[in-house]
Each structure stands twice: as C-alpha cells, then as structure tokens.
Amino acid sequence: MLTANLINNNIPRLKPQDSVSKALQLISDFKLTHLPVVSDHKFLGLISEDDLLDVDEDDQQGGSIEFLQESLVQGAVPEDAHFLIAVNCSIQFDTNIVPVINAEKEYVGAINTSDLLRALGNFSGANEIGGIIELEMERSQFAISEISRIVESNDCTILHLNTIVHPETGMLTVTLHINKREIATVIASFERYDYHVSFYFGIHQFENEIESNYRNFMHYLDI
Numbered sequence: 001m002l003t004a005n006l007i008n009n010n011i012p013r014l015k016p017q018d019s020v021s022k023a024l025q026l027i028s029d030f031k032l033t034h035l036p037v038v039s040d041h042k043f044l045g046l047i048s049e050d051d052l053l054d055v056d057e058d059d060q061q062g063g064s065i066e067f068l069q070e071s072l073v074q075g076a077v078p079e080d081a082h083f084l085i086a087v088n089c090s091i092q093f094d095t096n097i098v099p100v101i102n103a104e105k106e107y108v109g110a111i112n113t114s115d116l117l118r119a120l121g122n123f124s125g126a127n128e129i130g131g132i133i134e135l136e137m138e139r140s141q142f143a144i145s146e147i148s149r150i151v152e153s154n155d156c157t158i159l160h161l162n163t164i165v166h167p168e169t170g171m172l173t174v175t176l177h178i179n180k181r182e183i184a185t186v187i188a189s190f191e192r193y194d195y196h197v198s199f200y201f202g203i204h205q206f207e208n209e210i211e212s213n214y215r216n217f218m219h220y221l222d223i
Helices: 020-030 049-053 057-062 065-071 083-093 113-123 144-152 184-192 205-222
Strands: 034-039 042-048 097-101 107-112 131-137 158-165 172-178 196-201
Touching: 020 034, 020 049, 020 065, 034 097, 034 107, 042 049, 042 065, 042 097, 049 065, 083 097, 083 113, 097 113, 107 113, 131 184, 144 158, 144 172, 144 184, 184 196
Parallel strands: none
Antiparallel strands: 034 042, 097 107, 131 172, 131 196, 158 172
16 A cells, blocks of 8 residues: 555644744644644645644744744655655654655645554454464474475464564564464464464464363263
C-alpha cells in the first residue's frame, strides 16, 4: 500500500500568516501533536504544539507562526512510497500525522497515525485467525525454507513472518503467524529440530488430547 492511499483529507493545514492562537486551537480541536505549514502548495514543515506553547501569550493572541519557520520539522514522505516509510517517519519525528508530498515538494495531504496503525495491523495479518509462534535463534541458524517446511509438514501455512535482531545479544527473534490455532504439533516439530520456542499463542492441542484420553479411560473403568 502506498502513502497516497492513506491520506486523510480532514487534517487541516496552516499558512505562515496564520496566528499562533489559531494553530493551537486547531491542534486542540483535532487532537494532533503537529500541523503542516504550507505556502503556495509547497510544504514548509511541521509545526509542533510544544513550540507553539513556548510562544509568549501576547504573541499567541495576534502574532503569526511565520517567525517560527526555523523550528519547523522537515518530516514528510513521498506520495509513491510504501506506507512503512510513513510509519518510520512518524516514529522518527514523534508525530501523530505524517505529511505526504509529490516530486515537486508540493503538499498532497497527511496521514493520521491511527490509519497507519490500522494499515500496519492488516499488513501483519493481525485480522487473520490463527496462532502465533515466536522462535529465538542465532542469526546463522535462520533459514526461511526450513522454517516453512516444518510449518507446512503440519498442514499449516505461514500467514506472516517477521524478524527482529536483539540490539544487545544479536540474537534473532522470528515471529510466525500461522493459519491454525491448534499449534501443539508445530511447536513439537520445531523443538524436535532444536529450535527454541520462546513464546506461543494458540490452542495447545496436546493438553486437550490428554484430557480427552483421561475422560475415556475413566469411562472405561466405570464400565
């Protein structure tokens, strides 16, 4: 999904001539941390609520935001970029909106981080029913083909795979989202191949089978 597909046209924009008080009111009304400042369709930058609050009360009443241009945050993403670039921009500049610009640096619109979170959830398969298995391993041990083979040998399919490197230990965490919640046999297969399963979420079918066998055995004794 491209950033252009996530633009929210309800997010207001400011002009350099707008007053500090107007900017603060819009930020409060729309519950934003920043607002884009645009002049003749050109994106000048993001103005933050913190910078606006630092302005003297007298300037807030009648002063324009033009004198704050040196404080503007130069955070924006191209309209043809993948939406994950916008996620990174939001994190980097600690803002809950991400401006979108075209090749001429013209302001196209802005993305709300709530829409980014929704897109990220869909991208990661969070709306799919299934189980989650987390593996911890050395980076040299990571082989997608073998991990896929183990999952598929249990009649399951990987819906999503994500990797994170621990910054201190260098260990790799591999998170698998599979299409079934009954994950006991998959966990057993990974452990049989010496993978360390650090976390899982799903139905541990082995426990259900033990309970079922116990009930059957007790019923047999009563006969």
